[in-house]
Amino acid sequence: KVEQMFQILLDLDEKDADKKQKAAQNLIVLAREEAGAEKIFQSDGVRLLMQLLDTAKADLMLAALRTLVGLCSSHRSRTTAILAELGAPRLAAVLGVEHEQVSLAACNLLHVMFDSLKEGLQKDFRGKEDAVVLDSSKDLKLLIKHLLELLVLEGASAHGRDNALNLLIKVVPRKSPKETNNSLSLWVIDQGLKKILEVGSTVCGSLGSLPVTENSRMSTSVLLSKLYEDLKCDAERENFHHLCEDYVRSWFEGHELPGKLRAIQTVSCLLQGPSDAGNRVLELEGIMDSVLSLCASVCEAHQLVAVEALIHAADKAKRASFITANGVNLLKEIYKHSERDSIRIRALVGLCKLGSAGGTDFSMKQFAEGSTMKLAKQCRKWLCNEAIDAGTRRWAVEGLAYLTFDADVKEEFVEDKAAMQAMFHLAKSEDRSVLYAVASTLVNCTNSYDHEEPDPQMLELAKYAKQHIPEQHPKDKPEFVKRRVRKLLMAGVVSALACMVKSENPALTNSCRELISRVFLALVEEAEDRGGVVAQGGGKALIPLSLEGTEVGQTKAAQALAKITITSNPEMAFPGERIYEVVRPLVSLLHLQRTGLENFEGLMALTNLAGISERLRQKILKERAVPMIEGYMFEEHELIRLAATECMCNMAMSKEVQEMFLAEGSDRLKLMVLYSGEEDEKLRRAASGTLAMLTALHPPICKRIPQVTVHWLEILQALLLSPSAELQHRGAVVVMNMMAAAREVAEQLIASEMLEILSVLAKDKDKP
Numbered sequence: 001k002v003e004q005m006f007q008i009l010l011d012l013d014e015k016d017a018d019k020k021q022k023a024a025q026n027l028i029v030l031a032r033e034e035a036g037a038e039k040i041f042q043s044d045g046v047r048l049l050m051q052l053l054d055t056a057k058a059d060l061m062l063a064a065l066r067t068l069v070g071l072c073s074s075h076r077s078r079t080t081a082i083l084a085e086l087g088a089p090r091l092a093a094v095l096g097v098e099h100e101q102v103s104l105a106a107c108n109l110l111h112v113m114f115d116s117l118k119e120g121l122q123k124d125f126r127g128k129e130d131a132v133v134l135d136s137s138k139d140l141k142l143l144i145k146h147l148l149e150l151l152v153l154e155g156a157s158a159h160g161r162d163n164a165l166n167l168l169i170k171v172v173p174r175k176s177p178k179e180t181n182n183s184l185s186l187w188v189i190d191q192g193l194k195k196i197l198e199v200g201s202t203v204c205g206s207l208g209s210l211p212v213t214e215n216s217r218m219s220t221s222v223l224l225s226k227l228y229e230d231l232k233c234d235a236e237r238e239n240f241h242h243l244c245e246d247y248v249r250s251w252f253e254g255h256e257l258p259g260k261l262r263a264i265q266t267v268s269c270l271l272q273g274p275s276d277a278g279n280r281v282l283e284l285e286g287i288m289d290s291v292l293s294l295c296a297s298v299c300e301a302h303q304l305v306a307v308e309a310l311i312h313a314a315d316k317a318k319r320a321s322f323i324t325a326n327g328v329n330l331l332k333e334i335y336k337h338s339e340r341d342s343i344r345i346r347a348l349v350g351l352c353k354l355g356s357a358g359g360t361d362f363s364m365k366q367f368a369e370g371s372t373m374k375l376a377k378q379c380r381k382w383l384c385n386e387a388i389d390a391g392t393r394r395w396a397v398e399g400l401a402y403l404t405f406d407a408d409v410k411e412e413f414v415e416d417k418a419a420m421q422a423m424f425h426l427a428k429s430e431d432r433s434v435l436y437a438v439a440s441t442l443v444n445c446t447n448s449y450d451h452e453e454p455d456p457q458m459l460e461l462a463k464y465a466k467q468h469i470p471e472q473h474p475k476d477k478p479e480f481v482k483r484r485v486r487k488l489l490m491a492g493v494v495s496a497l498a499c500m501v502k503s504e505n506p507a508l509t510n511s512c513r514e515l516i517s518r519v520f521l522a523l524v525e526e527a528e529d530r531g532g533v534v535a536q537g538g539g540k541a542l543i544p545l546s547l548e549g550t551e552v553g554q555t556k557a558a559q560a561l562a563k564i565t566i567t568s569n570p571e572m573a574f575p576g577e578r579i580y581e582v583v584r585p586l587v588s589l590l591h592l593q594r595t596g597l598e599n600f601e602g603l604m605a606l607t608n609l610a611g612i613s614e615r616l617r618q619k620i621l622k623e624r625a626v627p628m629i630e631g632y633m634f635e636e637h638e639l640i641r642l643a644a645t646e647c648m649c650n651m652a653m654s655k656e657v658q659e660m661f662l663a664e665g666s667d668r669l670k671l672m673v674l675y676s677g678e679e680d681e682k683l684r685r686a687a688s689g690t691l692a693m694l695t696a697l698h699p700p701i702c703k704r705i706p707q708v709t710v711h712w713l714e715i716l717q718a719l720l721l722s723p724s725a726e727l728q729h730r731g732a733v734v735v736m737n738m739m740a741a742a743r744e745v746a747e748q749l750i751a752s753e754m755l756e757i758l759s760v761l762a763k764d765k766d767k768p
Contacts (some may be wrong), residue, residue, distance in 0.1 A: 003070060006048045024063030031070025039080055041071055046085050053090070058099050065094070065105040072112045079116040085137055092146035094164055096156030107163035110143065114171040116145075141187065144172065148192035151199050158211040161199060167252050168196075172455050173224075173230040185230040195242045196223060200269030201251065202264040203305055208607075214391050218433040221273030222509060237276075244277045245284060246269060252287065259701045260290050261302060261615040264309045271312035282313055295330050302339055307334065307346040311398075314353040345382055345395045351375060360436040376400065380419040383426075390431050397423055397437040404444035407475035414445060414487040424496035435500055435508055440513035442497075445488060446522035447481045485522055489529055493519075494536035501541040514553030517545045521560045527567045534551035540565055543578065546585035558585035559598055565605035571612065583609065583619045590628040596637060603632060603643035611651035617654045626651060626660070638688060642683050645675060649690040658698040669694075669701065670708035670721040677715035681724060688719055688730035695737035702741030708747060728761065 008023040030036030045067075050546050052064035072079040083091075102189055111355040117140050147164045151157050155619035200220035202209045222388070231237050244266075252263035267287060271278035274593040274646045274714075282288060288608050289315070310331070331354075376399075383396040400423075401408045413419060427438045443449055497516055500508070520542055524530045531759045533539070539561070546557035561582055564573050570585060574582050586609070587603025588594075590674075606625065620626070629651065632644035661669045675687035705712050719731030735758070739746045 004044070010260045024059070027045065027063060028066045028070065031067045033070075035064060036107035037071045037075070037078070038166070040067065041081075043155070045071070047325075049084060053094060058102055060095070060487050061097075061099075061102050065102070065109050066250055069105075069109050069112050072109065072116055074116055074119065076116050076119060079113050080139060083113065088142045088146045091143070092150045092489035093165075095147075096150050096153060096160035098157045098159075098227075100159045103157060103160045104164050107167055110147075110167055111170060114140065114143065114167070121615050129597075131177060131354060140184070144188060144742075145191065148188070148195045151192075151195045152210070154210065156211075158213045160217065161210065162213055162216055162219055165196075165199065165216065165223055169219065169223050169226055175227040182230050182232055184393060185227050186236065187272055189227055189240060189243065193227075194247055195498070196220060197244070197247050197266055197269070200224070201247075201266040203258075203261050203265050203301065214431050215433060217269055218272070221269050223276070224270065225509075228277060240274075241277055243282055243636070248281050248284060248287070252284070252290075255599065257302070257477060260294070261305050261582070264291055264294065265289065265305050268305070268309045268312050271309070288313075290328065294347075295334065299344060303334070303338075304346065307313055307331075307343060307350060307459070311346060311350045311353060341382065341388055341394045345388075345392055345399070348375060349376060349395050349399040352379070352399040357505070360429075372403055372406050373412070376403045376406075378413065379403065380413065380416055383422045384418045386422075390426065390429055390761045391733070393422070393426060394434040394437070395429060395440060397434055401440035401444070402435040404441050407480070410445045410484060411475055411480070413441075414484045414491075417491060418491075418492040420488070425493060427496045428499040432508070436512045436515070438496070438500065439519065442488070442493065442519045443482050443515050446519055448518035448522040460485050469743050481522075485525070489523060489532060492536070494533050494538045494541075498537035498541040501544060510549045513545055516557070517542075517549070517553040517556040517560070520545070521563075524560045524563045527563075530567055534564060534568060539573045540578065543574075543585070545583050546588075547581075554585070554588065555594065555598065558589050559601060561585050562589060562598075562601040562605040565608055566601065570608055579609070579612075579616065580619050583616070584623055587620070587623040587625045587628070590625060590632070595700060596640060600637075600643050603629065603640065603647050605693050607643065607647040607650055610647060610653075614654065617651055617657075620651065621654065621656055622697070628655065630668070632677075638680060638683070642680070642686060645683060645686040645690070649686050649693065651694050652690050653697070658701070660695055661701055662698070662704065669704055673705060673709055673712055673715060677711065677718055681727070684719070684722075685730070688734065692730045692733040692737070695734050695741070699737070702738040702745055706745060707740065713748075717753065717757060720761060732758070733760070 004045050005023040008019055023251070025230050027040070031040055044470070047069060049064045050062045055061070055385045068082065072082060079323050091106065095103055095110065097103055097106075147168055151161060168188070172184050174185070184451070196222075199210060199212065199216055201673075202212050202216070204212065228240060231240060248263045248266050251259040251266070264287070270281055286555060289604055291306050291309045294302050295310060297303045298307065328351070331347045331350045335351060337345050338347065350762060375433075379396045379399040383393055383400070391575065400409075400413065415537050423438055423441065427432050446536055494641060497519060501513075520533070520538060520702060523533050525539070542561050546554050548554070549557075565586065570582070583606075586602050586605045589598045589605075594602070606629070610620055629644050629647050632640050633648060635641045635644065648657075652661075660666065661672075672687050672690050676684055676691060678684055678687070691705075695705075701709060709715075716731055716735060719727050720735070722728055722731070735749060739749060
């Protein structure tokens, strides 16, 4: 059957396109199953797939690449054999083809290969296996070497270059700081840092420059940043700085104007990525002066490069003050007199950055009153002007990201529906470098950044010492923020955020994810807005945000999930299998380093899930949440204690949890009995409900109740005599179960006043 499919695909006389497509589809499906993959591999499939790749026909190449993905996924020895037969140069060449789909499929195949080879590096092979397994680090380095060469290959397509950068971002740096081995990053820095900087320093449209897309520079910055973060000691960082400085010097000295432009472009790229390295390079002699002098250039391309570098340099406060002194007049001149919108808009962003150096502090204004508003108005105007290309409109969002620190600007922005729609439209577009600016603008508009309340005594001290005290803008008060959130929701912010999260792109960095999580948390603050957020895809988008990213970002996303789970029906909010994915983020809210509110919301959400099905309770048990829930039952804060007890009440429907209450030497049952006699009625209701359930589902518990505390009879009697019908009902169920369970327990109950209490209750006609 496999041979037949290859025959159809490789037959040049076969004109039936449908037949070929079917054969290709069958091969791909076959390769996804282990038995099928093995069959293709044994039937000389790799050589035939190689012939398909050599046909240079897009549909056949796609079929071959997708079949190879099936053969390589999590099978190391097959991957090694396929790599040996195909050869790394050929794979890199396919990655660099003009056809976008083919390049993407090749990128996917290489990613699968990297994963399979890396899996081998992490496993410990012992004895016989060790003899068979080859060392895969050589293969890994060979593939990476060809990817690095592809970056500077003139014949490679722009998409291929982007895909190579994305692959390097995914496979080179360590996944977590717990892994100790960062040798791959060090090797890439030594072998390929100059090649990576070649892409970063490319000036679009200049003679002989490499073909790049609008995302290439952003991807390069992310890769440089990841490599820099992966370094462990000062000596390694120093080496990185030296390599960057040497590269910039090599272009800056002796290459006339084009060289200076490339040097400045490299500085921009570094400032957007590992900014420490960027700042070091900026301090090299003559660089900053060149940037300022080129800002006044007549040539648009030169001016663009210089103004962008100036904007990126303005990020650091100490630099900003230097540029405020030297560059503001220059930027204002460019803004007022340049005839090109693309230059004016960048100059405007530079002014915005400098204008927002005081952050949200109302009293630290950089510019005269009202000019921030003028700048913002101009940004919104450009943002809505569809005649301008998307790359230039992206800069308008960058400007707003800075200006929206000012509450007046936020208020005007949310009133301007067209500007909001235009920004959301950009967020959904192909150009992914806009993500961070959009997320920053939304964080500012929803006030979801961290702000600590200053200690009143410290404030008095600061006033006395005549220190500067940050002031809050009157329009940043909660009622204004609520109104802004409503307006954003009505404008469709959720679908834009969901679209941003979906993008598998290096521009969606961890800090960008954190910003999106903050916005989501602000959007679900009010219970009545949560249904709308879920309906527009917010629930689905929050799950990946809560599972990867910065710790703060994951926690914010998990808290937003908890809020949704508390007030909506979880089965509606997270249909199908998705509901099981919510458990882990919610359990993460129970960790001790989380705040009391996060603990409380996590417990409430888990209570809702635990009441739905046994499979969900098993998932909660598997995530080791029960010991944490128990811990919170001893919490001093009564609301947290209550939420933990209610959660335990729902978890008690599981057999494993019932067994825990019978464990020797544990006080779990005693705690439940004593809580049933507490003053707080809600706590009594949760504890006595748990007892009613335990005694019904697990009769041996009935015998244990008299042994755990001497006050058991008083507590049960108090429940039956309570004015609350719910407590009486729970008490009556517990007593009934105990009477039915064992003769000696029943005798103890009858000997007390229990019989009289029960007979009085039985005659009470008001309570059924």
